[in-house]
Amino acid sequence: MTPVLEIKGLKKAFxxxxxxxxxxxxxxxxxxxxxxxxxxxxxxxxxxxxxxxFSPDEGQIFFDGDDLAHHQPNEITRRGIARTxxxxxxxxxxxxxxxxxxxxxxxxxxxxxxxxxxxxxxxAEEIAIEERAKEVLSFFGTRLAGYRHxxxxxxxxxxxxxxxxxxxxxxxxxxxxxxxxPTAGMNPRETVELTGLIGKLRDDLGLTVVxxxxxxxxxxxxxxxxxVLDHGVKIAEGDYDHVSSDPDVIEAYLGRxxxxxxx
Amino acid sequence: MRRPVKYGILGGITMSFLxxxxxxxxxxxxxxxxxxxxxxxxxxxxxxxxxxxxxARSEPNPLEEPSYEKGSSALAGLMTGLIAGLGAAIFVVLVxxxxxxxYFPNFRPELVEVMTFGLELxxxxxxLIAVSGAAGAVGAVVLGLEASRRxxxxxxxxxxxxxxxxxxxxxDILDIAPALAxxxxxxxxxxxxxxxxxxxxxxxxxxxxxxxxxxxxIETVRTAERWSGVRWSVxxxxxxxxxxxxxxxxxxxxxxxINVFLYVLMxxxxxxVVGYAGLLDLGYVAFFAVGAYGTAxxxxxxxxxxxxxxxxxxxxxxxxxxxxxxxxxxGTPVIRMRGDYLAIVxxxxxxxxxxxxxxxxxxxxxxxxxGIRQIPGIQVGxxxxxxxxPQYFVYFAAFFAGLAAFISYRAQNSRVxxxxxxxxxxxxxxxxxxxxxxxxxxxxxxxxAVVASFAGALFSAKVGAVFTNSFDVLVSLxxxxxxxxxxxxxIPGVILGAFVxxxxxxxxxxxxxxxxxxxxxLLVYGALLIYMMLKRPEGLWPSARRSRxxxxxxxxxxxxxxxxxxxxxDGEQGAPA
Numbered sequence: 107m108t109p110v111l112e113i114k115g116l117k118k119a120f121x122x123x124x125x126x127x128x129x130x131x132x133x134x135x136x137x138x139x140x141x142x143x144x145x146x147x148x149x150x151x152x153x154x155x156x157x158x159x160f161s162p163d164e165g166q167i168f169f170d171g172d173d174l175a176h177h178q179p180n181e182i183t184r185r186g187i188a189r190t191x192x193x194x195x196x197x198x199x200x201x202x203x204x205x206x207x208x209x210x211x212x213x214x215x216x217x218x219x220x221x222x223x224x225x226x227x228x229x230a231e232e233i234a235i236e237e238r239a240k241e242v243l244s245f246f247g248t249r250l251a252g253y254r255h256x257x258x259x260x261x262x263x264x265x266x267x268x269x270x271x272x273x274x275x276x277x278x279x280x281x282x283x284x285x286x287x288p289t290a291g292m293n294p295r296e297t298v299e300l301t302g303l304i305g306k307l308r309d310d311l312g313l314t315v316v317x318x319x320x321x322x323x324x325x326x327x328x329x330x331x332x333x334v335l336d337h338g339v340k341i342a343e344g345d346y347d348h349v350s351s352d353p354d355v356i357e358a359y360l361g362r363x364x365x366x367x368x369x
Numbered sequence: 370m371r372r373p374v375k376y377g378i379l380g381g382i383t384m385s386f387l388x389x390x391x392x393x394x395x396x397x398x399x400x401x402x403x404x405x406x407x408x409x410x411x412x413x414x415x416x417x418x419x420x421x422x423x424x425a426r427s428e429p430n431p432l433e434e435p436s437y438e439k440g441s442s443a444l445a446g447l448m449t450g451l452i453a454g455l456g457a458a459i460f461v462v463l464v465x466x467x468x469x470x471x472y473f474p475n476f477r478p479e480l481v482e483v484m485t486f487g488l489e490l491x492x493x494x495x496x497l498i499a500v501s502g503a504a505g506a507v508g509a510v511v512l513g514l515e516a517s518r519r520x521x522x523x524x525x526x527x528x529x530x531x532x533x534x535x536x537x538x539x540x541d542i543l544d545i546a547p548a549l550a551x552x553x554x555x556x557x558x559x560x561x562x563x564x565x566x567x568x569x570x571x572x573x574x575x576x577x578x579x580x581x582x583x584x585x586x587i588e589t590v591r592t593a594e595r596w597s598g599v600r601w602s603v604x605x606x607x608x609x610x611x612x613x614x615x616x617x618x619x620x621x622x623x624x625x626x627i628n629v630f631l632y633v634l635m636x637x638x639x640x641x642v643v644g645y646a647g648l649l650d651l652g653y654v655a656f657f658a659v660g661a662y663g664t665a666x667x668x669x670x671x672x673x674x675x676x677x678x679x680x681x682x683x684x685x686x687x688x689x690x691x692x693x694x695x696x697x698x699x700g701t702p703v704i705r706m707r708g709d710y711l712a713i714v715x716x717x718x719x720x721x722x723x724x725x726x727x728x729x730x731x732x733x734x735x736x737x738x739x740g741i742r743q744i745p746g747i748q749v750g751x752x753x754x755x756x757x758x759p760q761y762f763v764y765f766a767a768f769f770a771g772l773a774a775f776i777s778y779r780a781q782n783s784r785v786x787x788x789x790x791x792x793x794x795x796x797x798x799x800x801x802x803x804x805x806x807x808x809x810x811x812x813x814x815x816x817x818a819v820v821a822s823f824a825g826a827l828f829s830a831k832v833g834a835v836f837t838n839s840f841d842v843l844v845s846l847x848x849x850x851x852x853x854x855x856x857x858x859x860i861p862g863v864i865l866g867a868f869v870x871x872x873x874x875x876x877x878x879x880x881x882x883x884x885x886x887x888x889x890x891l892l893v894y895g896a897l898l899i900y901m902m903l904k905r906p907e908g909l910w911p912s913a914r915r916s917r918x919x920x921x922x923x924x925x926x927x928x929x930x931x932x933x934x935x936x937x938x939d940g941e942q943g944a945p946a
Contacts, residue, residue, distance in 0.1 A: 157801055183803035197794035199918045200787075208791045212803030214784055218812060221783035222776055228783070235784070258917045278803050 108171075110135050110314050111156075111187075111282055116165035118155050118338075125151040127338040128165070133282070138308055138315045140325045142349075143335035144359055149318045150192055152335065153284050157189045158182040169282070184212040188280035190271040192287045192318070198260035202250055205259050205270055206239035209277025242276045245311075246303070265296045272303075276311075283307060285317045289324055297321060304328045322350075334358065373448035376424040380417050380449060380505070381456015387413060388460065388484055391475035392889055397483045399885050400559030401533035407559070408885060409483060411530075414504040417453050421446035421505030422512050442509045450505020454498035457484065461497065465490060524576035525569045532568055533560040535882055541619035614763045623759035625872055627831060628879050630766035631824050632871040636851040636863040637773040638820030643849065644858035644912070645781060646813035647793030649712040651845055652699070652719025656818040658840040659695045660825020662726065663688035665741040665835045666734075672741050674734050681747045681830050688826050689819050696818030700811045707796065719845050726837045740836035744829045756831035766831075769823045770864075777860050780816065789813060790914065843877045850894055854901050856908025858915050865910050870894070 109132035118126040125148045133139050141149050154160045156167060158179035167174045174182050188209075197205050214235060220228035243250045246269050254262075259270060268288060275283055288304065289297045301324050307313045319325050325332060325346060332349040334342040336358040342349050349355055387393050397409030425442035461484045464476045485493020511522055532539060536554055543550040553564050560568075593599035614623050635657060642650045666675045667684035679687075699718050703711055726735045735741065746755025747765055754761045780786050788809045791799040800806045829835050847870070855866020875881030875890055886893055901908070907916040 159797060159801060178805070178807075179797075179800045180803050180805045183801060188803075189801060191798070195795055195798045197791050197798070199794060199914045200790055204787060204790070208787050208799070208804065209802055211784060211788055211791075216784055218780065218785055218816065221785050222779045224779065232783070258914075260917070274802060 109133055110170065111316075112168040113156070114166045114168075116152070116155060116167070117163045118151055118160060119163055124338050126155065126162070129335070129338070129340055131333060131340070133314055133316060135314055136308055136312060137330050138304065138317065138328050140317045140319050140329040140332045141335060142319060142322075142325060142332060146337075147335040147358075148338040149335055150286060151338070153189055153286055153316075153318065156182075157187060157284060180212060183278050183280070186279075186281035187284065188275035188278045188282070189284035190268075190275050190286055190288065192290065194264075194267045194271055196259040196267055196270055196274070199258055201256050201258055202243070202262070202270055203236070203239055203255040205274050206242050206277040207235050209242075209274050210235045210238055210279075213279055238279075239277055242273050245276065245306075246273060265292050268292065268300070276307075276313075280313065282314045282316070285315060285319075287318050287320060289319065289321050297324060300324075301327050326350075372426075373424045373445045374452060376420040377449040377452025377505075378456065380420040380453025380501075381460075383416050383420075384413055384453055384457040384501075385460035387416070388457065388480060389473065389475060390889070390892075391480070394475065394480050394483050395888065396885050400555065400557060402529070402562055402565045403555035403557070403559035405562060406533075408534075413457075414500060417450050417501050417504040418508030418511075420453060421449045421508035424449040424505070425509035425512055442513050443506050446509020447502050447506040449509070450502035451498060453505065454501025457501065458494045458497050461485065461494060462490075521573050521576050525573045528572035529560070529565050529569045533565070536560070537882060537884075538622050541622045542617055544619045545617075614767075615760050618760065620759050623763045624756075625879075625882065626763050627756070627759055627766045628876055629867050629872045630763070630770040631828060632848065632851055632867040632876060633770040633864050634766075634773050634824040634827075635821055635848045636855065636867050637770070637777050637860065638817045638824070639848050640852050640858065640860070640863050641777060641780065641789075641820065642813050642817035643852060644863075644915075645777075645786060645793065646789040646810065648810060648813060649708065649715070650814075650817070651712050651716035651842070651849065652722070653715075653817070653821060653848055654840050654842070654845040655699065655719045655722035656692055656695055656821035657825045657828070657844065658722055658726065658837075659692050659818070660688055660822030661829040661835045661839070662735060662741070662825070663691045663822065664826040664829040665744050668830075669741050669744045671743040673732075673736050681745065681826070685826055688822050692818040692822030692825075693815045696815035697811060699818075700814035704807055704810055716842065716845075719842055723837050723840050723842075726840070738837065740834055742834040744833050744835070746833070747830050754830075755833055762831055766827055769827060773820045773823065774860050774864070776816070776820065781858075781860075785809070785812060839878060847871075847877045847894070850898060854897060854908060856911040856915065859908060859910055859912035862908045862910035862912065866908070869909070870897075 111131070111133045113129060113131040116126050116129040116131070117124070127148075129148075129152065131152075141152065143149050151160065155162045156174075158174070158177050158181070161176050165175060169182075169185060169187060172185070174185065174187075177185075197208065200208070214231050216225070216228040216231050219225075220231075240255070243255070249266060249269055250273060254266075259267065262270060268291075272283075272285065272288065275285075285304070289300050292300065304315060304317065304324075305328055307315055315328075317325075317328065329346055332342075332344065332346050333340060334349055334352070334355050336354075341354045341358060342352040344352075393409040393413050395409075396412055397407045399408040400406075401408055401411060425445045461481055465478075465481045469476045481490070481493075484497060486496050487493070488496060511519060514522065532553070536558065539553065540550045543553070553560065555561050590599060590603055614626065618626070635653070638656070639650065639653045642648050642653070664681065664684055666672050667677055667679045667687055668681055670676060670678050699715065703714050706714055725731055727737055729737070731737070746753040746757075747762070748754075754765065756762055788799070788804045791802065791804055792806050792809050796806055799809075828839070832839075851866040851870050852863055853866075854870060855864070856862025870876075871879075871881060873881045873883055874893055875884070875887050877890075880887045907919045911919075
């Protein structure tokens, strides 16, 4: 089975800081992989390079067989990789529905002439975009349904903003979804709900998902496999139980146990 | 008593300032209501009334209906007016006693004469303070009236001042019956006082009747059957309105309307770039110049080198194509720039175009400071319509302004419009969500350039000649002010902004209805801009998105209140990050 996404020797430095020091990574179709690691380990940089927001210094990113390194973000999204952001970045003054409709941009084609002349094709497309956006929002049950459609995104509660961000990424009809700390700032109940949702993304919608997450309960519950980054290097990989007992991982999170008490 | 003192001092300073810059004196020549009120006094004491009104408000708590005690609020207004008048009087005494004309050319005896109502100094000053006090008190008392009375008073003042200030329009309309105009207006300008009384009385008694009627009329029309009589009467009214410029309005008003429509065009074009796509373009006039010079080259028989002498209509597609290319040329290098940098670079581009047109190098093509003359008007059958016949030309200007509004409207509510909106909100995220920001930006620049080229083509056909000084940076800025004051991203807002600013105050090169303002136009523009930024940053007629952005906190609160303060109930943490 060939992996959906295969990354080889990915490097990225910012000045003297080696954010990514040669990361290898792969994910198979229908898999959920968690990327964990202490703060500053390079997890978000990893996402930023995959999604094209930063160009890698070295390495290849194979997606469906093509090397996507150095492509523009919109091109990468069009190929089928969508992402969310750690610090929720919605379009705050667009309505909930509009936020998701923007996602359909790369799946549709009508331009200025279509808009001005309101051709048949353009009108049909516009209706399809709206239908698709509503369909995506219905994935979240009643949370983002009904009157919420026409509310601007900035009046949503924090948890709903997180949900809307996932909906917007789903609106691009991706194959691979990159979720950057989807449960950050949520209360325990919401976290449980979202954990179930991530599972549904795979089981019901057939998506492949990479999750950056700090909440180990979530990691344990959703992941097929866990990848641990520290200082831009992959230090462990495997299922949750394996990784959680790995001495390197424990060291990265907790530090080395003191060997001599008298220095 | 702190507020009257504060606003009184402010009032005194404002009065002295307006007098000192010569505004009062030059406005005094314009009679409004013969022989009582001229425009200088209106401005001077109108301001005092406003300050009196503000002083009379109890502590400003926006959530509460302001409360009044009639006696004390009138007293506060009176105090404000008296203090303001005293300030102005001190200024007048200063001007009268010390000769400062070397440094301040406006500080001259004529000013003292205007300020003292032409009386001797001492009685004049007393009169000044007294009138000022009265104005302050009136401003305060108006606020204490109950709402319906206040509407009536406002209607009365509005109609009388409207007739007085817009004398040009009224006489222009009454051109068919000059005798009627002589009934309304005094020979030296200004509404006759008895007409002011009549108009005021009519307005006072009729106002309030139409209240709510407009809404019900709109509702009737909206719900009417397609081929019903109601619909037909609307069409009939629209048809009659369409005939107005030709049959009723005179040359001056039509000329003004053309100017307004040109700025509506450019404002809508810039609105696409700034309001929709969020790209601050300070060199927008360059595209206007491309349109105007393109038309000149292609149609004029006196164009120095290129003289195909096409007709306006044949030239138009070429001009539009040229503008699109110009949009692409300006857009491409600035793709990666944002915010301030983009603004500065586009400002540079705007100036480069003007200076190139003036340069020796291009004189053989564009005529340098001589410009290009002999541009024909717009051909319609055997006729040729140019600025000489404003009553016909106005239709072309209106048509293209309508076209620009149509394009804006359709583009805004489409896939392209959403991409622009997303880009304006957060460029990086838009890109990550699959919007090609390069394409979206170029498309915004090109669309904006094309709309401006319509204005340029119309402008050159109207004037019959193009010169570089019509395209300096001030024009770019004024267009931007029209967009900001009207309401960024709002089509009706931009149209309203153009009517208010260009129509009433005047554009950078043309006087408006209040021609007296032309000398102080930029001052008024500046003051207006500051006021708008402080009090109503979303513009006169804002777009939904824009007001959401500027009043996000209130919206959040409203949503919270709507749900009965119950954000947390469905298991969510309330406060947004």
